[in-house]
Amino acid sequence: MTMMSLPPDTEAVATRAREAERDRVSTIYDLTGRLNLERSFAEDLVKRGVSVDESRRLILDQVAAKSDETRTFPHVSVPLGGRDERITRRDAVANALLHRYSPTLFPLEDAARQYRGMTLLELARESLGNAGVNTRGLSRDEVATRALHSTSDFPEILSAVTNKTLRQAYDAYPRTFALFCRQVLATDFKSMHRVQLGEAPQLLEVGESGEFKRGTLGESKESYKVKTYGRVVAITRQTLINDDLDAFTRIPAMYGNSIAQLESDVVWGIITANPAMADGNALFHTTHKNLAGTGAALDVGSVGAARAAMAKQTGLDKKTVLNVRPAFLIVPASLELKAEQLVAQNLVPAATSSVVPQSIRTLAPISEPRLDAASETAWYLAASPNQIDTIEYAYLEGQQGAYIETRNGFDVDGVEIKCRLDFGAKAIDWRGLYKNPGA
Structure with missing residues (x-):
């Protein structure tokens, strides 16, 4: 007797199919999620019924494409015995462009001579050729686009x-505040608390029993934090086509200059704004004994009085004399000549009463035009930050000064350059500063 085959269990088949579909969908969403791909990309794969194996291949392709869009420029390893040829060539092209920008600041190096006189578009074509891209027959627009969105060295050259x-430009800008202020590094963007140290307790005679008495340090706390400032500059493909070197030399130079100006604005703004300290009184205040009660013109007598007031500053116990000695004479631009005449070393006065004491002649004059907007007559004395705190300024650790990042543009067809400054400043102690409103 022949046994008849049983009909297939359609319900079991349907269950396995549903489970397989769930596995396919969950696998696709899981992979795209872990690789930070857009959900719309995963939804498209699911709707089209793409298999898991094919989805994996497409997902890897998408990751590679996304990596090309947001490029990072890792350090290239240098083989023992010499520099990497690619780095040498890239630096040579950058030097040729920098020499075009400013021959005096960036002398032409021997390796860069072969690139001298080449336009931006010619250098872009050269970079593509070195990367193995055939540029024969490509239009100017195609060369510019591929140079900015390829594995060639050209984006790195522009960035350099x-x-x-x-x-x-940032380094060349004069920072007059650095002489009397103290620089520190901040580890994060949290508020930094700076202790205004008082005097150490006086030493007391040790009796026959050998007992040392304990003392405490007076302290007052000031706080501030680093802030982030920034802008984005774009270099488009039109820049390459038009051979507009200024677009990524002079414009970034102007940004470097403006970043340095911002630092000066922040620090000198403390002097002109006269902000409140932790004790509730303004930086320059009669309570702090660092503000002249009556304004006086800049001369030997008024400077002598200001110097004496600083010397008589006391510690937080209001008793211990600190003998703060001024090191800088700070004036607005309108008083610069008068300040230089006051501290000049080669003047021979006709009368003894006109002699400028050596202690005043040792003051270093600092002229700052930002002070003129607040007052053209007010002048200041400042101690060395090595003796006592005055104003402290901070950069984020690892990001000192102007910092830039480069990526292929999302909003523009080209390269975006982000300029950033992490900076903050605060008056820490009033006893190292003195103000006279002038007359």
């Missing part, structure tokens, strides 16, 4: 040129 021009 922009970085150096921005940094050079």
